[in-house]
Amino acid sequence: MPTRPEKRKRPWKTEKLAHQRAIDMSWFYNDRRWRRFSKAYKQRHPLCCDCEDEGVSTPTQVTDHIVRYLDGGTGFDLDDLKDEDFKPRCKRHHDARSGRQAHGK
Numbered sequence: 001m002p003t004r005p006e007k008r009k010r011p012w013k014t015e016k017l018a019h020q021r022a023i024d025m026s027w028f029y030n031d032r033r034w035r036r037f038s039k040a041y042k043q044r045h046p047l048c049c050d051c052e053d054e055g056v057s058t059p060t061q062v063t064d065h066i067v068r069y070l071d072g073g074t075g076f077d078l079d080d081l082k083d084e085d086f087k088p089r090c091k092r093h094h095d096a097r098s099g100r101q102a103h104g105k
């Protein structure tokens with residue numbers, strides 16, 4: 001078994017990953033299991049949680065991960081999607097939350 005003499009760390013690599021903005025999540029969001037879960041979730045949680053805090057009733061439009069994938073969030077196991085990993089949000093609140101992640105929508 002050959003050993004690697006060079007054990008240099010590459011801090012820039014990690015840094016680059018952490019700051020990567022447009023990570024491709026289509027493998028997740030295009031999956032039927034996710035789509036089915038998300039649809040059912042919105043039926044179980046019909047109102048945006050942040051709007052409710054503001055005393056407004058707005059329909060849920062987005063099944064929002066509480067912790068993003070990039071931040072090591074749970075709720076990305078397509079075989080084990082659980083309500084507790086998500087928050088129901090309207091588009092406005094979802095966009096306000098993920099606004100820092102480029103995307104320009």
Ligand SMILES: [Zn+2]
Nearest residue numbers: 048051090093
């Ligand atoms: Zn809202």
